[in-house]
Amino acid sequence: MSQYLLRRLLIVVPSLLGISVVLFTVLALAPGDPFEELAANPSVPPEVAAALRAKFGLDDPIPVRYARWLLAMLQGNWGFSFVSRVDVDVLVLQRVWTTLFVIGSSQILALMIALPVGVYAATRPYSIFDQISSTLAFIGFSLPTFFTGLLLILLFSITLDWLPFVYRADIAATGWRWYWEHVRQSLMPVAVLGLAQGASWTRYVRSAVLDVIRLDYVTTARSKGLAERVVVVKHVVRNALIPVVTLVALQMPAIFGGAIVTEQIFRIPGIGSLLISSILANDTPVIMAVTFVFACLVITFNLIADILYGWLDPRIAYR
Numbered sequence: 001m002s003q004y005l006l007r008r009l010l011i012v013v014p015s016l017l018g019i020s021v022v023l024f025t026v027l028a029l030a031p032g033d034p035f036e037e038l039a040a041n042p043s044v045p046p047e048v049a050a051a052l053r054a055k056f057g058l059d060d061p062i063p064v065r066y067a068r069w070l071l072a073m074l075q076g077n078w079g080f081s082f083v084s085r086v087d088v089d090v091l092v093l094q095r096v097w098t099t100l101f102v103i104g105s106s107q108i109l110a111l112m113i114a115l116p117v118g119v120y121a122a123t124r125p126y127s128i129f130d131q132i133s134s135t136l137a138f139i140g141f142s143l144p145t146f147f148t149g150l151l152l153i154l155l156f157s158i159t160l161d162w163l164p165f166v167y168r169a170d171i172a173a174t175g176w177r178w179y180w181e182h183v184r185q186s187l188m189p190v191a192v193l194g195l196a197q198g199a200s201w202t203r204y205v206r207s208a209v210l211d212v213i214r215l216d217y218v219t220t221a222r223s224k225g226l227a228e229r230v231v232v233v234k235h236v237v238r239n240a241l242i243p244v245v246t247l248v249a250l251q252m253p254a255i256f257g258g259a260i261v262t263e264q265i266f267r268i269p270g271i272g273s274l275l276i277s278s279i280l281a282n283d284t285p286v287i288m289a290v291t292f293v294f295a296c297l298v299i300t301f302n303l304i305a306d307i308l309y310g311w312l313d314p315r316i317a318y319r
Contacts, residue, residue: 023288024066024069092271099270102190102263102268103193107194108194109198110194113202117202118204119237122205130206136199137199140200141199144261145192145265148195149192153188163184166267193255193259200251201247212239213240218231245305246305256297
């Protein structure tokens with residue numbers, strides 16, 4: 001197990017290095033300049049803008065700038081935000097936990113929906129429950145997150161006035177009231193992401209369970225007199241989850257992409273909204289840091305998926 005993790009980590013290093021090279025090159029070649037407005041301001045002397053560009057090394061060749069950025073990253077220096085006038089790591093650390101909380105809660109909700117509904121529908125194929133769940137699943141993953149987000153805002157915030165539609169990080173409350181307010185403002189964004197993913201995963205869970213439940217070893221387990229619940233939970237679901245884990249790992253980039261849209265709708269102060277505002281302001285150091293953090297999170301979830309394979313199926317060895 002330790003050797004397997006070591007090999008996987010050795011693969012992660014060149015992967016992150018290649019991703020950083022591509023991201024940095026694309027951002028360096030993209031049009032726009034963080035000092036563009038400053039240079040266009042007639043009250044600012046041209047030598048001031050030129051001095052700032054020289055200070056931050058924006059006129060250096062791209063390989064030199066990338067080597068400087070990589071060396072600074074290895075030392076824990078993520079750069080300086082041209083817009084916010086603070087260190088980039090401070091901005092990212094202020095927002096990344098909010099994004100992870102919303103995404104993590106939504107994925108837990110999606111699994112709580114997909115696993116029981118998909119398994120139950122597969123054990124009773126073409127029943128009324130299966131037809132209703134399949135119809136709702138098709139509706140769920142066909143609707144875009146921005147539409148369902150606006151629909152929930154119109155219903156629960158404007159019409160019923162039950163939930164706030166703006167996510168606030170500075171809640172003026174203490175004790176249980178503080179936790180309750182955080183839960184209230186998280187319900188709609190978590191529901192938007194969780195229901196969309198849960199609808200998609202329900203179909204995959206149902207399909208995977210149907211493929212496994214027809215195999216010979218399941219029939220053998222039933223012939224031994226095992227209870228149906230034991231057969232389904234112990235012999236069917238565990239093996240059926242292997243393709244589902246692969247699906248979840250492969251969909252992580254799309255999940256983070258959907259989180260960016262959801263953060264814009266509900267004004268969540270996460271790294272998704274930070275990325276959008278930084279792109280609009282041409283704040284290159286922040287854009288580079290946020291996209292690199294997204295890449296690290298995606299690779300981390302894929303590593304977790306590889307580890308889960310061996311736990312779900314003992315036939316898979318960590319070699």
